[in-house]
Structures are given as structure tokens and as C-alpha cells.
Amino acid sequence: MKRPPAVILAGGLSTRMGGGNKALRMLAGETLLTRVIQRLRPQCAALAINANGDAEQFDTYDLPVIADGFSGFAGPLAGVLAGMEWAASLGADAVVSCSVDTPFVPEDLVHRLREATGRTGIAIAASPDDSGRLRDHPTCGLWPVALQPDLRDALESGLHRIGQFAASYNPGRAVFDSRPRDPFMNLNTPEDLAQAARLV
Structure with missing residues (x-):
């Protein structure tokens, strides 16, 4: 099966990070966007950046920017x-x-998602938390393009929770080990960024 393309979700407001463009925040000498690109590029047929506002700030990446x-x-x-x-x-x-x-997204994410694809074609990543309870990470997922009309209808009806949309389709789950660090660690605050720098 042909490798799927991937979209990097970089359209957030970064309010907890203090504003600005989170994608261009530095982690041990590289932007968060660079780190995610480096991990995804070998796994995917093509890459695009989903971002809103000034697309020129991503010119150096030579990737399509879709709003x-x-x-x-x-x-x-x-x-x-x-x-x-x-x-x-x-x-x-x-x-x-x-x-x-x-920035620590697994280097076998795409392969594992494709293996875990559910009956409706959706697969999402998951990992256990400190108590062993499984946590979903639906922003890291595999989505069939045939669901475009359904997703558009959901958005127009006011649904914005990605996990809620995925759950309504009984997704498959690709479960990843969270030790020694959770590969889906989200960097939402300056403190998260500092913690990640210690892990690099």
C-alpha cells in the first residue's frame, strides 16, 4: 500500500505558550516544526503544514501551507x-x-496507525499514563478522506473536539509505550518546553 501524506497541525493560538507561533519555538536548537518534519518525512508520501495567518513565515520549509x-x-x-x-x-x-x-512523535507512527486502522478507516495513537490508564492522542491519527462531508457537517454543527469526532467512528488504536518518555508529550507551556529540553 502506498504511503499516505501527512498534515502537521500548526494552526493553534498558542495562548498557554504566551502567544506567537508555537511551531517556530526552539527546542535544543531546532524548531518544533523542524523536529516533527524530521520524524514524519521518512514515513509519508508528502507533507503539508496546516496554519492560519501569514504563510510566508514557513517559506524556508518549502512545504505547502494549507489554512x-x-x-x-x-x-x-x-x-x-x-x-x-x-x-x-x-x-x-x-x-x-x-x-x-x-516533537517526540514515534518514527513508526504511520506504520502503526495503518496496522491499527478501524472498521471505518480511522486510527488514532494512544499511550498509557502514569497510572497505566490508556490515553488517546487523536491529533495523531489516520483519517480516510471519504469522511470529508461528515467532518464538515460536524464542524458546521459546532463540534470542535477531535476526540469526540474520532470516538463516534469507533477508531482503531495504535498503542505506544510511554516509557522512558511519552512520545506524545504535548508542549503547551514554557515549562513544558523546558522539560522537553531536558529530555532531548
């Missing part, structure tokens, strides 16, 4: 929809999504 098709801030689900539309234009039947604030 949400919804006004205002519609969250990562709008980025997934933009990714589906872009992937469909490439002739792909599915797209992988990955949040830009997960």
Missing part, C-alpha cells in the same frame, strides 16, 4: 478537514495528522 476552511478558530478538527481536502487533491485515500507540539 482552515472555517472562519475563527475551529481547532484541530478544522486542520484535519483541510488535510483531508489536500490529500484528496493528491489522489490519496487517507491522510495522517500530527500536532506540531509533539
Whole structure:
């Protein structure tokens, strides 16, 4: 099976990080975006960045920048929809999504997601927390482009929770070990960034 394309979700407001563009925050000498690109590029047929606002700030990455098709801030689900539309234009039947604030994303993410694909074609990443309870990470997922109409309807009805949308389709789960560090560690605050720097 042909490798799917992937969209890096970088359209957030970064309010807890103090504003600005989280994708371009530095972690041990490299931007978060660079780190995610380095991990995803070998796994995917093509990459795109989902971001809103000035696309020129990503010029040095030489990747397509696709904006949400919804006004205002519609969250990562709008980025997934933009990714589906872009992937469909490439002739792909599915797209992988990955949040830009997960710089330790697994180097076998795409392979494992494809192996875990559920009956409806969706697969999401998951890992156990400190208590052993499984936590879903739906921003890192595999989405069939055929779900575009359903996702657009959900967004137009006011649904913005990516996990809620995925759960309604009984997704498959690719479970990753969270030791010695959780590969889906989200960097939402300056303190998270400092902790990640100690782990690099």
C-alpha cells in the first residue's frame, strides 16, 4: 500500500505558550516544526503544514501551507478537514495528522496507525499514563478522506473536539509505550518546553 501524506497541525493560538507561533519555538536548537518534519518525512508520501495567518513565515520549509476552511478558530478538527481536502487533491485515500507540539512523535507512527486502522478507516495513537490508564492522542491519527462531508457537517454543527469526532467512528488504536518518555508529550507551556529540553 502506498504511503499516505501527512498534515502537521500548526494552526493553534498558542495562548498557554504566551502567544506567537508555537511551531517556530526552539527546542535544543531546532524548531518544533523542524523536529516533527524530521520524524514524519521518512514515513509519508508528502507533507503539508496546516496554519492560519501569514504563510510566508514557513517559506524556508518549502512545504505547502494549507489554512482552515472555517472562519475563527475551529481547532484541530478544522486542520484535519483541510488535510483531508489536500490529500484528496493528491489522489490519496487517507491522510495522517500530527500536532506540531509533539516533537517526540514515534518514527513508526504511520506504520502503526495503518496496522491499527478501524472498521471505518480511522486510527488514532494512544499511550498509557502514569497510572497505566490508556490515553488517546487523536491529533495523531489516520483519517480516510471519504469522511470529508461528515467532518464538515460536524464542524458546521459546532463540534470542535477531535476526540469526540474520532470516538463516534469507533477508531482503531495504535498503542505506544510511554516509557522512558511519552512520545506524545504535548508542549503547551514554557515549562513544558523546558522539560522537553531536558529530555532531548
